[in-house]
Amino acid sequence: MNYLDSFRDKELVQGLARRIAELVRGREKPLVFMEVCGTHTMAIYQYGLRSLLPPEVKLISGPGCPVCVTPNGYLDRAIALSRLPDVIITTFGDMLRVPGSTSSLMVERAKGADIRVVYSPLDAVRIAAANPAKRVVFLGVGFETTAPTVAGSILAAKAQGLSNYFVLASHKTMPQPMAILSADPDLSVDGYICPAHVSAIIGADAYRFLCTEYQVPCVVTGFEPTDVMQGVEMLARQALQGESRVEIQYSRVVSREGNAKAQGVLAEVFTPFDAPWRGIGVLPGSGLRIADAYSEFDAELAIPVQVEELKEHQGCLCGEILKGKVAPGDCPLFGGKCTPESPVGACMVSSEGTCAAAFKYGR
């Protein structure tokens, strides 16, 4: 058995499922736990973990898919940039299918735009170095997990003296939306499955205020099935005992303090700002924009472009789904007008989106 297999052990997972069932047996109102990370959403669907949990435990998905929470206006600007003749757009694959107001990057690529999927922001820097006559824009989307590598790419471009590398930044940070959700009277969350990779950067202590201000139990949990099930068990124990503290299930990767070096790079290159979240609205201090000292790399400032008028998609419940208030199947567009091959809302686009996972694995 290799290292990974031990975290996917059937007996262990089913043993955890039995223990959870014993803990909550006879409870009338189900315990509701929210995972706020898209990779957790995928893991829960992919391993069929909901089918192993008793009816007294309900898992709901929150705003943790970085593609899903990226607003239309950002996509519209990226699309406008892609239409400039001397611009190469570089992006992670997920962003290709996300619909903007009237188009998507995938459609623009089919029309002839130079849009390239990269696997690391450093690949985008390499493309910039190899194409000095072009302006290369990387779409900087993601939470605290990906933001340090994007910051690193800006530092690398600066070190190489590149003047044709830019980032269109729409990074988000995690704890703020969890505070908003905790304060929402329409939403009753009994505990958070806190994100794994984000927490490796920011540290588990970043969630402590949720426990003290909102009395919500938090468990930083890994992505393997035993991790998720153990995280659920730890949350259930806290909730049943009326406790609220931050526990670390994923201790093999996550510490209380996080990764100081990554935090330093983030603080150097980015500045917090009030960021718009698709379907949720503007959340104070929840985004990262490029700091003034590095504004020459900010695509939004450095490459002026006419962006089309914003149009929101009618009938799409992405916002409510991202807040965990409705399930994908409750959206009138789900599976009909909105499918992975023709998505209306962003939740159906990314492989980590709640609706995409529900469509692919949940039916």
Place this chain on the structure above:
Amino acid sequence: MNDDLILLGHGSGGKLSHQLLDELIIPNLSGVPAAGQNDAALLNIGGVKLAFTTDSYVVDPIFFPGGNIGDLAVNGTVNDLAMMGARPLCLSVGFILEEGFLKSELARIVTSMREAADAAGVAIVTGDTKVVPRGKGDRIFINTSGIGALEHNLAINGAAACVGDKVIVNGCIGDHGIAVLSAREGLEIDSGIKSDSAPLNGLVAELLPLGEALHVLRDPTRGGVATTLKEIALQSGVTVKLSEESLPINPGVRGVCSILGLDPLYVANEGKLLALVAPERAEEALAIMRRHPLGKDAAVIGEVTEASAGRVVMETAVGGVRGVEMLAGEQLPRIC
């Protein structure tokens, strides 16, 4: 928003490809309903039963661990004939070359094609070459068509799956897709995985004595095992239940998929077949496969559980249950 444009996803072999076929190409071209589609057309010409198929190859990069676009073009068409239970006889080949392509690379490709044809026991009997101006093609595209002889009365096709059938695969899944992906420029992954590109007609010939117990043969190429099984489930009107635990997957494939957020069930194969076999002969089919060099890692990966509206479900490795759908568009690496 994208109704008027052909997107890359239309060539993925998944749901978009099916939509293009069902809504635009087939109604205007042949009218043969999608439910009757298989890997090759069956012809009866003057009492002689033949299978006829065609396929085009546009792989990037053209050379990858375990093969190149040339042997792929031969093996792919040989396999499409073999999946109908036909004995491949001869192939045609059409080259579309881009101005500036190296003759030395073409020579390597053509040599591999001859070697692959020899290995499969088929002859390449006719062909065509066109050259397009630089920038109007991508180095080389190859089309191959093939004719095979149908020397039995079995009805092996996608609509023939029955309740109780065992689903058998002849080896590890996802090797081809991951080998090509690993060789792609900009993705510096040394997975050690080689393409499984291989002719399957020899293995099929060994399986044919199973006779009427052999219900479906299908090679899970683009779209992978998931999409292919969903097609079979829809064509036959049955539910297929897969067992994740029993899926043979190389550790390298598992690792690359894990890093990039890809699902091996959707990754392309070029030397694999899915056989749906009546339960009473399934063990025998498995033994036949395992005796063959291209089937040593063969495994029963699932079964047909009920007559229904074409569902595929999977019991996960940890005992959960989830649905399995067709590939929606391109498989795209995730963001984090």
